[in-house]
Amino acid sequence: MATGATPAQAGDLVADRLRTAQDLYDKGEPLDALIAAVHSGGLSRTQRRRLHAGALNGPLGLRLETAAKRDATRLRQAVDLLRDYLADVDTPVKRALPVARRLAVHLVENRDPAMLAESGELAVLAAASSEPFKRVRKGLTWYAVLPVEAPRSLFRLRRSDLVPVTEVSDVSWHDGRLRVTGHAYLAGLSVRSRRFNRATVVLRGPRWVPPISARTRRVHCPAATQGAADPGCNYDWAGFVAEIRPWSLRWRAGIRATLHAVKRFLRRRPAVPETTTWRADILIWSRAARATGAVRGPTMGRTERPPGLRVRPGWWVRPAWTSDRALQIVLQPTRAELTGVVHDGDHIELRGLLPGAAVTKGRARLGGHRIAADFTPAEGGTGFSVALPIPALMKERDARRLWIEPKGDPAAPVMMDDDAETRVGLDRSEVTVLRDRRDRVVVSAHRVWPVITSATWGEDGALTLAGTYPDPDPGPRELVLRQRAGLTYHLRLQRSGPDFTARVAPGAMPRFGATVALASGAWSLSIAGGKGTTAPLRVDHRLLDALDEDVHIVDGREYRLVATRFDVPVLVAAEHVPDEEKGAVGLWSTRRVHYPAERRRELRDATVYVSFDGRSYSDNARAVYEERLRRGDDREHIWVVRDGAFVPPDSAGLGLAPGITPTVVREGSREHYTALARARHVMTNTLLPQWFRAREDQVVVQTWHGSPLKRVGLDLRHMTREPRPPAWYRQAAEVANWDLLVTQSPWSSGVLRRAFGYGGEVLESGNPRNDVLMAGDRAELAAAVRRSLGVPPGRRVVLYAPTWRDHDRRNASVRLDLGEARRVLGRDHILLVRGHPMQASPSAPGLVVPGPSSVIRPGPMTRESTFAIDVTTYPDMADLLLIADVLITDYSSVIFDFAVTRRPIVFFGHDLERYRTTRGLYLDLRTEGPGPLLTDAADVVEAVRLIDALAGDYTDRYEEFVRAYAPRDDGKATARVVDQVFTPDS
Numbered sequence: 001m002a003t004g005a006t007p008a009q010a011g012d013l014v015a016d017r018l019r020t021a022q023d024l025y026d027k028g029e030p031l032d033a034l035i036a037a038v039h040s041g042g043l044s045r046t047q048r049r050r051l052h053a054g055a056l057n058g059p060l061g062l063r064l065e066t067a068a069k070r071d072a073t074r075l076r077q078a079v080d081l082l083r084d085y086l087a088d089v090d091t092p093v094k095r096a097l098p099v100a101r102r103l104a105v106h107l108v109e110n111r112d113p114a115m116l117a118e119s120g121e122l123a124v125l126a127a128a129s130s131e132p133f134k135r136v137r138k139g140l141t142w143y144a145v146l147p148v149e150a151p152r153s154l155f156r157l158r159r160s161d162l163v164p165v166t167e168v169s170d171v172s173w174h175d176g177r178l179r180v181t182g183h184a185y186l187a188g189l190s191v192r193s194r195r196f197n198r199a200t201v202v203l204r205g206p207r208w209v210p211p212i213s214a215r216t217r218r219v220h221c222p223a224a225t226q227g228a229a230d231p232g233c234n235y236d237w238a239g240f241v242a243e244i245r246p247w248s249l250r251w252r253a254g255i256r257a258t259l260h261a262v263k264r265f266l267r268r269r270p271a272v273p274e275t276t277t278w279r280a281d282i283l284i285w286s287r288a289a290r291a292t293g294a295v296r297g298p299t300m301g302r303t304e305r306p307p308g309l310r311v312r313p314g315w316w317v318r319p320a321w322t323s324d325r326a327l328q329i330v331l332q333p334t335r336a337e338l339t340g341v342v343h344d345g346d347h348i349e350l351r352g353l354l355p356g357a358a359v360t361k362g363r364a365r366l367g368g369h370r371i372a373a374d375f376t377p378a379e380g381g382t383g384f385s386v387a388l389p390i391p392a393l394m395k396e397r398d399a400r401r402l403w404i405e406p407k408g409d410p411a412a413p414v415m416m417d418d419d420a421e422t423r424v425g426l427d428r429s430e431v432t433v434l435r436d437r438r439d440r441v442v443v444s445a446h447r448v449w450p451v452i453t454s455a456t457w458g459e460d461g462a463l464t465l466a467g468t469y470p471d472p473d474p475g476p477r478e479l480v481l482r483q484r485a486g487l488t489y490h491l492r493l494q495r496s497g498p499d500f501t502a503r504v505a506p507g508a509m510p511r512f513g514a515t516v517a518l519a520s521g522a523w524s525l526s527i528a529g530g531k532g533t534t535a536p537l538r539v540d541h542r543l544l545d546a547l548d549e550d551v552h553i554v555d556g557r558e559y560r561l562v563a564t565r566f567d568v569p570v571l572v573a574a575e576h577v578p579d580e581e582k583g584a585v586g587l588w589s590t591r592r593v594h595y596p597a598e599r600r601r602e603l604r605d606a607t608v609y610v611s612f613d614g615r616s617y618s619d620n621a622r623a624v625y626e627e628r629l630r631r632g633d634d635r636e637h638i639w640v641v642r643d644g645a646f647v648p649p650d651s652a653g654l655g656l657a658p659g660i661t662p663t664v665v666r667e668g669s670r671e672h673y674t675a676l677a678r679a680r681h682v683m684t685n686t687l688l689p690q691w692f693r694a695r696e697d698q699v700v701v702q703t704w705h706g707s708p709l710k711r712v713g714l715d716l717r718h719m720t721r722e723p724r725p726p727a728w729y730r731q732a733a734e735v736a737n738w739d740l741l742v743t744q745s746p747w748s749s750g751v752l753r754r755a756f757g758y759g760g761e762v763l764e765s766g767n768p769r770n771d772v773l774m775a776g777d778r779a780e781l782a783a784a785v786r787r788s789l790g791v792p793p794g795r796r797v798v799l800y801a802p803t804w805r806d807h808d809r810r811n812a813s814v815r816l817d818l819g820e821a822r823r824v825l826g827r828d829h830i831l832l833v834r835g836h837p838m839q840a841s842p843s844a845p846g847l848v849v850p851g852p853s854s855v856i857r858p859g860p861m862t863r864e865s866t867f868a869i870d871v872t873t874y875p876d877m878a879d880l881l882l883i884a885d886v887l888i889t890d891y892s893s894v895i896f897d898f899a900v901t902r903r904p905i906v907f908f909g910h911d912l913e914r915y916r917t918t919r920g921l922y923l924d925l926r927t928e929g930p931g932p933l934l935t936d937a938a939d940v941v942e943a944v945r946l947i948d949a950l951a952g953d954y955t956d957r958y959e960e961f962v963r964a965y966a967p968r969d970d971g972k973a974t975a976r977v978v979d980q981v982f983t984p985d986s
Helices: 013-026 031-037 045-057 059-068 072-086 091-095 099-110 113-119 121-130 222-226 246-266 390-396 583-599 619-630 670-678 726-735 746-756 768-774 778-789 818-825 877-883 894-901 912-918 937-945 947-965 973-982
Strands: 135-138 141-144 164-174 177-186 197-204 215-219 239-244 276-286 289-294 309-312 315-321 327-333 336-344 347-355 362-366 369-372 374-378 381-389 400-406 412-415 422-426 429-435 441-447 451-457 463-468 478-483 488-492 494-496 499-504 509-511 514-516 521-528 534-536 552-554 557-564 568-575 604-610 636-641 663-666 679-684 699-702 740-742 761-763 796-800 829-833 868-870 886-889 905-908
Touching: 013 031, 013 045, 013 059, 031 059, 031 072, 045 059, 045 091, 045 099, 059 072, 059 099, 059 121, 072 099, 072 113, 091 099, 099 121, 113 121, 164 276, 164 289, 177 222, 177 276, 177 289, 177 315, 197 215, 197 239, 222 583, 239 246, 246 276, 246 309, 246 315, 246 327, 336 400, 336 422, 347 390, 347 400, 347 412, 347 429, 362 381, 369 381, 381 390, 390 422, 390 429, 390 441, 412 441, 478 499, 488 499, 488 509, 583 670, 604 619, 604 670, 619 636, 619 679, 619 768, 619 973, 636 670, 663 670, 670 679, 679 973, 699 973, 740 746, 740 973, 746 947, 761 973, 768 778, 768 877, 768 894, 768 973, 778 877, 796 877, 818 829, 818 868, 818 937, 877 894, 886 894, 886 937, 894 905, 894 947, 905 937, 937 947
Parallel strands: 336 412, 604 636, 604 679, 636 663, 679 699, 699 740, 740 761, 796 829, 796 886, 829 868, 886 905
Antiparallel strands: 135 141, 164 177, 177 239, 197 276, 215 239, 276 289, 276 327, 309 315, 315 327, 336 347, 347 381, 362 369, 362 400, 374 381, 400 412, 400 441, 422 429, 429 441, 451 463, 463 499, 478 488, 478 521, 494 499, 509 514, 521 534, 521 568, 552 557, 557 568
């Protein structure tokens, strides 16, 4: 297709070196490698200053902050290396750095390296770089308040510190004027009224074009305070409304056009209409502080795609956002417009018009490729046609803008409207000619994409999507909702020819036979199926103006369907939070005012249950709660629920006598603070919030989440360094709250006492969560769990449950080859993959994400029945242990629970030595593990195949393991805890 490529511009040495250093930083390379990458050889003085400023504000400064948060040895090495580097940096560069980094540079240059590494001052400055800090005014000058010793002048807030914080909530046209609405303030400087508080939006255009000061007024905007990161400031009057008249743009652009026309006349060339672009800055004057910054930050949705206004024939004013989310105003002529698209065999022909121009020669450009174009006289100007070979487009498979380049004239982008948009279907692929957010023509080739043509919200809070998907494959499809972290839902899609409909009930998403609210965050939408492919959804451009992007509240949660990045649909979920609880100010008020007041009130005879910070109805808290309901304990039961993760059942829901209903409080709400302040009993299996302090007459029961195999608490290496890390102090304050520690065994008691520095009462009851594994009706319970997971009868269930890795949390790969495992184990096995909640969600070819009608991801098992199921989001691990016939794990504490069943365990220690070095283990699995320890995935699968024969080799070691580490898991652990804690005489 291409007859020539657009020549690349000469590289920017400074940008290239900074980019190299940033890449090295991202890869975790040592500091000396980063310093070598930003060497100043071959640069002018101006370039050197720019390079040093970028390096100290970027990778070098970040690496120093990282070292400051770690041990003193690494920090000392970083200080020595940076001291040598800073000797070559000009003083003005150092003075222009943000205040926290400026002070850090001063300390590195002037303090004794050994003393600095031990002092902790750099750690304080590292925190100040990312968190708000106190500011004070002396006279007309503002200074930072930071606990380090340095000359006073270094604390002065400079331009790099006074950067406006902005957000734009609306860009729209009113009575022919462009209105920009949002908020802007200087962090740390309160804006409580209109007094001493001004803001002016200034449009700055090209050279010699006078700037435009837009009419701007301050308005009341509590949302600015609610969304602020610093709790001590009030930004209620930080809102602004600016209005821009198109005439102000037109006469200034006219001056520029006249000058350019004169230049072209002197070169004997006709005048050409040109685009003029203004960037929007905001000038803030507040309490003797003055700062200027770009107007940035459109809210997601309609604000990202502001409409243009036709100011006269062929001329448009278009607001636009740059790649770094800064606002621009563009006065643009339509020099080329698309009038039609014709599909002819293996070509598509783009036809258009150059209004008012007489062109006989020229070319077209698609992205970086120049191609031939034909020009013919037409009414009102010159017609053009561009033929594009479809095979070449399909080979490129990316989106490119179309330009026309008349000979002797600047290139003109080809514009279009919705009516000219075209999709050319080619079996399972298509070529699209669409407009972008600035109405420019974009040509792309890709697999057929589904397009949403209708989106409606019902009174029941359900969203119904309808659209077209002309995929010729008639097979089943699913609507896939996927969160960035990897959590996925699959919903049924109804198809009728090229049309489809799908119903999304965000308050009742299917999960293992039950329903749960959609977790907070942005969820992408796509359609899965059809030879294992996934097609992203798009919003029809004709729907964009009418798309309902308002917030819909369902059962105390907020949901919005928005089109971001112009036409990409995203379903956004969030908890509905009262205004008084929003932001840092609301948090400060709740902790400093509401919680202390509640602690002074009398206790209620209530119990607060917290399981994994409120993320699930599971573990020991669930077992104790259900046991108390079985006994008819009708005292108040309060469950902390995070992000709508679950709804705890009442007594009727558990099949017991009705009448006992739990109270649910949202994690982080004022009701949550009240519950922890006034409940007589608190039961948890993890660390409680840092703000919680137990009262004298409260009883805090810590059940912990299992006997630890990997080192925890004070046994971690970083907890022993001096000065003590913040985690050490947090743990000490947490443990001081505990009144009773529930453990599984004497061995576990000793480990947890030492690891947490706990000297209080211990109850070696066994783990209540494991009672279900010994229950008399466990066969019926297991059958119900198997049905909820879709496990066919007669299948041997293999549970693969690896733990998380501190050094590699983002790795989502499944270490087992699922295709090979299926081949070796055969159809009578099924594999459940349980990722750790602190690790990225597991991902592997052939891994099924459960849904109403699950679709297998692309891989070698696509045409086979289900073999591997992702059960990472299953609520309670105890249920999975109940149905597992074989456990594969690495260094997870689940072995102490599963050992109760006496079923086989296979250890997959592919990185054992590294894990022992980085984290550390309490047991030697080679000599004490109740099963084989293997390092190769193929050996693990083979061991599972031969597990009946191998299990006999570990019978004696297995029994010794149970006697040592699970001696009291006899099905009565929960009763012991309830008798100890909740009986009337306790």
